[in-house]
Amino acid sequence: MFKRKTLVTALLLVVGATALSAQPAAHPSAKRTLVRAGHLLDVKTGKLLDNETIVVVGENIQSIAPSASVAQQPGDAVIDLKGMTVLPGLIDVHTHLTGDPDFDPYRELTTTDAKEAITGVANARTTLLAGITSVRNVGAGGYSDVDLRDAINAGQVPGPRMQVSGPPLGITGGHCDENLLPLKYHVVGEGVADGIAAVQQKVRQNIKYGADLIKICATGGVLSKGDDPQASQYTLEEMRAIVADAHRLGRKVAAHSHGSQGILWASEAGVDSIEHGSYINDEAIAEMKKNGTYLVPTLYLEDWQIEKGSLPPFYHQKMVDVSAVAKTNIKRAMQAGVKIAMGTDAAVYPHGLNAHELDVYVNQLGMTPLAALQTATINAVDLMGWTAKTGALEPGKWADIIAVEKSPLEDVRILQDVKFVMKGGVVYRNESK
Ligand SMILES: [Zn+2]
CATH class of the missing domain: 2.30.40.10 (Urease, subunit C, domain 1)
Structure with missing residues (x-):
């Protein structure tokens, strides 16, 4: 050939x-x-x-x-x-290869889908050369992640194997919406869907255009304007509808969740992984253990952002607040035996530094090096459904x-x-x- x-x-x-x-x-x-x-x-x-x-x-x-x-x-x-x-x-189950750590609001608003794809080509190479041979890409614009995955699979560009989500689902005004501009500009995030019928349609649309998994925003987030990381965004009923459709169509669901109520509801609704989990409490820990839900902590980004980041003020304070509690809470979840898969949120800090996440698990949270390595290998493939293939x-x-x-x-x-x-x-x- x-x-x-x-x-x-x-x-x-x-x-x-x-x-x-x-x-x-x-x-x-x-x-x-x-x-x-x-x-x-x-x-x-x-x-x-x-x-x-x-x-x-x-x-x-x-x-x-x-x-x-x-x-x-x-x-x-x-x-x-x-x-x-x-x-x-190694396997990183929470990346955004089509993004870079530049949170200047004007740049954010003017990034095109083509620019995302080009950024993704560069970051895919960097990530692979750092020893990350598979990733889940949980959130990208314009299905640029689908095209990047396909280009890597076709041998056009070097990069890790990818499972991709397309645009993440979220409520109006939530973490997965675009909230930087006033009403007169009519900007709505690509994954915004409110109510049962709308979320079902959005799950089906993402699958239609090539998504391997479904990403949702169960709670507020840090890098979004005007919302509260601790507040639940999707309702339990909406998340149940999302999970039912995704699972019936053979896709797993990853739920961005910081607040404890959102973690609890997402786990109860049957999502496969909780991303971030910053405010996880004993009740949410028990629910996740009962349901076998994975926790994907993304902690090194906080160290990097606090030390080197330059976030706009409306993101920065939330980063400080979340960083103050996340490690203590995640450590408790780890010690309680919640299943952990390594995720980094690379894009919030430079791609290629992914393995720093394992340093945090071991040297800050007390995990053994073997257990940490397992979060990035056998646990990661268990979450991805790729146990027979890699890990x-x-x-x-x-x-x-x-x-x-x-x-x-x-x-x-x-x-x-x-x-x-x-x-x-x-x-x-x-x-x-
Ligand atoms: Zn993320």
Whole structure:
């Protein structure tokens, strides 16, 4: 397939990857790539195995065995990661690849869908090179996330695998509406829908135009004008209708929720994940445990924003208020055993810093490094419905593989310096020594 080969060649040039050996041949299914791992980390058990070889064929892992038992055959490509710790690519279940951390209101109002898509191309590459091989993109304008996902899947641009939501659903005047201009300009957020019939229509519309999941705003938010993060926005009945339609049509639901009442209602309505969860209380914790709802904390953004951000005053004060309580509340939820998947809200801070989120879980909230790693691998794929496909290094799964210079179980911050990235059997970064 000439076309595919050309694309992959162009892609390797674009990302400057050095391992040309990983370039798929004309018949990639017939060719083996041996990834020689000095240490292989099993993210399910925390076991580190020395000198293992991952055999990659096409975009999948064919087998994993002790290196001594896997001889190089004629035609095999070999990638030497003998000095490295090798683990599955990380997964971020809350990103906005089509956005950047610039909250100047005029820029926000003048961003076109085309600009979002172009921004997404740059950020997708940055995210993949940081070792994030899959993401959920939870909110984008004009279905620019659908086109970005499709361009990545077609090999036109490098980026992580994406599950995308399209425009997030929200109430009039809520976090997912556009509230910066007066009435005379008639600006309404793309995902705004009030009442049962309207939310059903909007769920169906998002699916029609390519959404893999449904994102809703259950409560107010920080980066929106004039609303209160603690106030519930959708009613329990509206959220029940959203979940019923989404689940019947095979889509999961992610609910932006800061306030405790909104978290409680969203979980009760059957959403699959609560995003942010800043004001989670004991009642909401109990409800989420009962329903098996995932919590997706997005905490590093607060550290970054407080230290380096320059938000307009009507966003800034809310950021300060939420940051004052979120970590304490999230820590209680973690300790109570609520299921956690790593999400970052990258776009609120620069893309590519995603792994800083795990540093917060471990070094600020007391999670073990293994548990933190699981939030970005096996838990993330459980939430996404991709357990059979990725999230662990196992035969039959996608060859989504990263490597770092020491075990993240010793120091989770090493994940901020990923040296090797393979996605679907193609090498995008290789600075291994
Ligand atoms: Zn977000």
